[in-house]
Amino acid sequence: MKYIPYSRQLIDKKDSKLVLSSLSNDLITTGPFVEKFENNLKKYLKCKFSYVCSSGTAAIHLAMLSLNLKKNDIILMPAINFIASYNMAKTMGLKVYLVDVDELNGQITPNKILECIEKNNLKKINALIVMFHGGYPENIKKFYDIKQKYKFFIIEDACHALGAEYKFKKNFFKIGSCKHADISTFSLHPLKTITSGEGGIITTNNSKIAKNIKLFRSHGISRNKKIHWLYDIKKHGFNYRLSDLNCALGLSQLRKINFFLKKRKKIYTKYLNELKKLHLNLKIPEYSKSIKPSYHLFTINILFDKFNMNKDHFMKYLLNNKIITQQHYIPIYKFSIYNEKKKSFPASEKYINNSVSIPIYVGLDKKKQERIIKIIKRYFINKKK
Numbered sequence: 058m059k060y061i062p063y064s065r066q067l068i069d070k071k072d073s074k075l076v077l078s079s080l081s082n083d084l085i086t087t088g089p090f091v092e093k094f095e096n097n098l099k100k101y102l103k104c105k106f107s108y109v110c111s112s113g114t115a116a117i118h119l120a121m122l123s124l125n126l127k128k129n130d131i132i133l134m135p136a137i138n139f140i141a142s143y144n145m146a147k148t149m150g151l152k153v154y155l156v157d158v159d160e161l162n163g164q165i166t167p168n169k170i171l172e173c174i175e176k177n178n179l180k181k182i183n184a185l186i187v188m189f190h191g192g193y194p195e196n197i198k199k200f201y202d203i204k205q206k207y208k209f210f211i212i213e214d215a216c217h218a219l220g221a222e223y224k225f226k227k228n229f230f231k232i233g234s235c236k237h238a239d240i241s242t243f244s245l246h247p248l249k250t251i252t253s254g255e256g257g258i259i260t261t262n263n264s265k266i267a268k269n270i271k272l273f274r275s276h277g278i279s280r281n282k283k284i285h286w287l288y289d290i291k292k293h294g295f296n297y298r299l300s301d302l303n304c305a306l307g308l309s310q311l312r313k314i315n316f317f318l319k320k321r322k323k324i325y326t327k328y329l330n331e332l333k334k335l336h337l338n339l340k341i342p343e344y345s346k347s348i349k350p351s352y353h354l355f356t357i358n359i360l361f362d363k364f365n366m367n368k369d370h371f372m373k374y375l376l377n378n379k380i381i382t383q384q385h386y387i388p389i390y391k392f393s394i395y396n397e398k399k400k401s402f403p404a405s406e407k408y409i410n411n412s413v414s415i416p417i418y419v420g421l422d423k424k425k426q427e428r429i430i431k432i433i434k435r436y437f438i439n440k441k442k
């Protein structure tokens with residue numbers, strides 16, 4: 058029996074065909090597939106500007122650069138997130154304040170942001186990074202209200218949330234439409250909603266920010282429009298471009314995004330129905346009706362201390378049954394690179410002690426999912442409620 062991974066990309070013949078065709082173009086980078094992919098993303102997300110880049114991490118870096126954030130500027134971000142946003146902020150010399158998360162869904166909440174501002178007596182905040190953990194974009198309206206009050210930029214680390222939507226007043230908007238954030242960033246890593254191999258997307262509706270993104274993405278080069286061999290360097294930029302090969306794959310995958318999302322929703326719904334009433338000490342965060350998730354992760358929370366057990370034991374039990382699970386993510390304050398004094402994040406502690414991501418991906422068929430459910434159910438047999 059083969060191991061069931063916690064996630065896996067789905068690549069088909071159409072994907073391969075388009076990637077192969079991109080190789081016959083004159084330009085295999087900065088060519089027609091880049092433009093087409095960016096245009097299609099713009100239409101799909103309904104934003105004014107959409108740029109691709111070499112990774113989700115690059116997208117986050119470009120976001121911080123293009124907002125002109127500078128040394129000692131204050132930025133707030135979740136205590137639990139993939140390390141990319143923290144690393145990028147620190148390389149830029151920003152002053153980072155970590156915000157505790159909700160103990161069940163692992164996301165920052167409006168209250169936790171306000172708590173962080175008060176506790177640290179922050180007067181001027183330059184930016185807030187929000188992350189839609191697992192692809193469930195809650196609280197956008199409230200984040201937006203706090204932004205209006207404190208006048209900071211919002212960068213959405215939406216790497217889990219391509220395809221997700223949220224309701225604002227009466228209408229639904231796609232994450233990435235940037236209607237209530239300054240910049241959204243996405244990852245096109247193989248395990249995300251769609252993939253380009255490696256890659257990232259950055260979107261905004263602000264033309265000044267857009268101009269900066271383009272400059273920083275390619276060495277800060279500004280070309281003379283009439284004489285092609287003349288150019289100036291306007292920024293200390295990077296090479297964060299994405300090749301046409303990657304964009305051809307991304308474009309082909311984008312054509313299937315609705316099918317991908319539907320498949321993920323089906324898997325999510327089956328898990329929820331089968332597991333939600335299984336045991337009092339098994340908690341599954343349920344999302345509000347004002348969002349349409351991308352179902353990137355399915356996370357369960359088990360109150361292990363009630364069974365005198367820990368998470369490692371459960372993850373090993375699943376592994377012994379050929380099911381690979383994951384934890385998202387080890388809190389940032391636990392890493393050696395974190396050298397701030399404040400390490401008290403009680404809800405993040407609970408979240409990381411109890412939460413496990415179980416397999417969810419487009420290719421997870423009914424038989425495999427039923428096996429996962431059966432093995433999880435078996436864990437709870439004989440455990441008193």
Ligand SMILES: Cc1ncc(COP(=O)(O)O)c(C=O)c1O
Nearest residue numbers: 112113114139141216244245246
């Ligand atoms: C929430 C989050 N942010 C940022 C990133 C970084 O994206 P990439 O791996 O494309 O650089 C990831 C990727 O795993 C992520 O999950």
